[in-house]
Amino acid sequence: MANVKFKVEALRTLASPYRKGDKDENTFETIYYLLVDMKDLPSELPLDVNPREPKMTTSVARSLLNAVIEPETDFYINNRGIVIAAKSLSFNSTDSEVSVDLGNQDDENDKFQYGILDGGHTYTAIMEKRNKITNDIRKYVRVEVITNVQNITRLSDARNTSVQVSDMALFNLDNNFEDVKDAVSGQVYADWIAYKDNENKAIHVSELLRLMYAFDIDRFPDDNAAPVQSYSGKAQVFKRYKQAFETPFYKSLTKQIPVLVELYDLIERELPEKYKEYKKSQGVSNPRFGSVRGIESLENETKTEFFSKSVKYSVSTGYIYPIFGAFRSLLRFDKKAGTLSWLFNPVDIWNEVGISIVQNTFETYTNPQLAGKDKQLWLSNYRIVETQSLRKLLSRK
Structure with missing residues (x-):
């Protein structure tokens, strides 16, 4: 019998609404919603009932692997989670432990049922990367455990909808990313960008769209609003690009991708040193950047997202984007000519x-999310860049 036990942080039960009063009420489905520490998740859970074998070389899978070890703690919110079909579940409230009965996995019927x-x-x-989660992060x-599933095929088909082609992949099939491809042509990272589903490439095109959204001065022209969704809302970013990619502004903005990538990569590389310099200016003799929440100090160097340059820290994008987006104050769009330029x-x-921007960011928050x-952080960083550009303009006169 495959009876697995593991601790849970929280448990909620949803009984079938059809079971009340029925003489065979124990045969109806029950749904259990669990919140589980990744390190407590059992390693022996069977995958045979799943219609797809995990393919961990795709861009989506790479994102999942990175999400497990990145310092962000919102995985349980952003990820759809794991669905388990089981014979039964019992809960030991004293130990906060569940026992899940997955039947006899040596029996073909149970093997493809639970x-x-x-x-x-x-x-x-999670299994591949959880050992790399630092001890100070949970x-x-x-x-989701569902017991007494009456039609496992119907449930499996309903839940495994992600095999459908994504909106971005369909958008690419219509050759709507040609401007992006032209803009990055000749760049060292051009061949690393995935435009299709499950391409085994390091950078998804959505990452370039996020960079552009952060500099969308058509929608965010001043310090009254900020393109926060470039950090927190990929769906919104794509929706905006889909609506505006043929406009003169976005066509001109797309041509600036190499500049945006260069700036983002530079910030990612140099942010640790800027942090240490600001701390030292305040009298801190040995600044510990790696101890900041959302920063991971690595024994083995990792690579920056776009140029794949070696760095010693993994920095949450929650810190990088409010800094990166501040530089949109330097952009100007000439509507008559349909061109963008930098002050x-x-x-x-x-x-x-x-x-100054790094100081403002880390003195405002030490929580990347x-x-x-x-x-307000986005806007205050924006004003730092804007003020500096005004100073330089005045010094010309």
């Missing part, structure tokens, strides 16, 4: 005020 029927990629990613995954080279301005979504 186990993980959706979320196989999520489960595999990361959770949602687990000053953003790399030069980063070199001049980078320490709050930082990435905070409109």
Whole structure:
């Protein structure tokens, strides 16, 4: 018998509404919603009932693997979780432990009736990477256990809808990313970008759309609003691109992708040093950047997202995006000519005020999820860049 036990952080039960008063009420489905620490998830859960074998070399799978080890703690919110079909579930409230009966896995009937029927990629990613989660971070995954499933095929088909082609992949089939492809042609990362589902490439095109959204001065022209969704809302970012990619502004903005990528990669690389410089200016003799929440100090160097340059820290995008987006104050769009231009080279301005922006960011928040979504932080960083550009303009006169 495959009876697995593991601790849970929380448990909620949803009984079938059809079971009340029925003499065979124990035969109706019951749904259990669990919140489980990744490190407590059992390693022996069977995957045979799942219609797809996990393929961990796709861009989606790579994102899952990264999501397991990244310092963000909202995995259980963003990820759909794991769905398990089981014979029964019991809960020991004293130990906060569940016991899940997955039948006899040596029996063909039970083998294809009980186990993980959706979320196989999520489960595999956790199994492969959870040992690399640092001890000071607890990361959770949602687990849904359904007992007494009457029609496992129908349930499996209903839950495994992600085999459908994504909106972005369909968009690409219509050759609507040609401007993006032209813009990155000749760049070292051009061949690393995935435009289709399950392409085995390191960068998904959505990452480039996020960069552009952060500099969408057509929608966010000043310090009254901020493109926070470039950090927190990929669906909104794609929706905007889909609506506007043929407009003169977005066509011109797309041509700026190499500049945006260069700036983002530079910030990702240099942010640790800027942090240490600002701390030292305040009298901290040995700043510990790696101890900040959302920052991971690595024994083995990792690579930056776009240029794949070696870095010693993994920095949450919740810190990077409010800094990166501040430089949109340097963009100007000429509606008559349909062209974008920079008041000053953003790399030069980063070199001049980078320490100030980093200081403002980390003195406002040491929680990357709050930082990435905070409109006021975005706007105050924007004003730092804007003020510096005004100073430079005045010095010309």
